[in-house]
Amino acid sequence: MKSNTSTIYTVLKIVFWIILIGHLIQTGSIIINYFISVFNPNVPNNTFLGDSSSNLNELGLRHYTSYLSFQTAILLSKAYMAYLAIKIFDKINLANPFSETVANLIVNISHTALGAGVIAIIAQGHTQWLAKQGFDVMKEWNGGQFLFLAGIIFIIAQIFKRGIELQQENELTI
Amino acid sequence: MPIIINLDVMLAQRKMKSKELAEIVGITQANLSILRSGKAKAVRFSTLEAICKALDCQPGDILEYTS
Numbered sequence: 749m750k751s752n753t754s755t756i757y758t759v760l761k762i763v764f765w766i767i768l769i770g771h772l773i774q775t776g777s778i779i780i781n782y783f784i785s786v787f788n789p790n791v792p793n794n795t796f797l798g799d800s801s802s803n804l805n806e807l808g809l810r811h812y813t814s815y816l817s818f819q820t821a822i823l824l825s826k827a828y829m830a831y832l833a834i835k836i837f838d839k840i841n842l843a844n845p846f847s848e849t850v851a852n853l854i855v856n857i858s859h860t861a862l863g864a865g866v867i868a869i870i871a872q873g874h875t876q877w878l879a880k881q882g883f884d885v886m887k888e889w890n891g892g893q894f895l896f897l898a899g900i901i902f903i904i905a906q907i908f909k910r911g912i913e914l915q916q917e918n919e920l921t922i
Numbered sequence: 923m924p925i926i927i928n929l930d931v932m933l934a935q936r937k938m939k940s941k942e943l944a945e946i947v948g949i950t951q952a953n954l955s956i957l958r959s960g961k962a963k964a965v966r967f968s969t970l971e972a973i974c975k976a977l978d979c980q981p982g983d984i985l986e987y988t989s
Contacts, residue, residue: 917963917964920964922956922966
């Protein structure tokens with residue numbers, strides 16, 4: 749059983765590392781593509797994400813920048829959450845799992861998800877307007893799902909904090 | 923904490939060292955220290971039984987309530 753859990757931990761840690769690196773690469777490509785397209789309008793139409801956001805340049809730098817900023821912010825939020833998850837795997841001690849450090853990391857994930865949800869909802873409003881102007885942009889930002897994730901993780905964080913109290917009480921029970 | 927553990931008094935009366943008591947009771951010296959310093963949140967009956975057996979005393983000799 750112990751080796752099973754340990755294997756699952758290792759696999760999950762690798763998965764989160766892949767997610768982190770993947771999102772960082774995506775973010776980097778968006779930023780590089782943005783600067784290239786701003787200074788050199790003759791770039792290919794499709795960005796790394798497959799949408800023709802470089803057409804937004806016709807709409808104006810402001811909307812083009814804000815659209816890509818929203819995408820960058822969401823990707824960085826996801827990368828940060830993956831990073832926090834990796835830190836949890838590093839910090840957690842299965843013999844005494846309930847610690848302040850891990851609880852704070854879980855709360856941070858919840859706050860990051862909340863922030864990502866708010867950004868996604870704002871971005872959705874913006875892109876819906878852009879879509880009405882006739883631009884082919886990403887319309888679904890999954891803001892609601894981020895908020896749902898934030899809520900669930902927040903509840904788990906509160907239960908974890910109660911677990912810390914119980915563990916401390918247990919440790920001080922002779 | 924309203925409940926005080928008078929282990930030091932009993933240890934002195936029985937001329938026993940805390941290290942010896944910890945070994946007999948089967949707890950670590952660190953845990954015994956927590957007990958003596960009043961930082962313990964709770965004591966198991968099994969631990970209390972072992973302490974009373976080791977010191978040949980009653981629970982009331984070790985536990986004292988102060989308001």
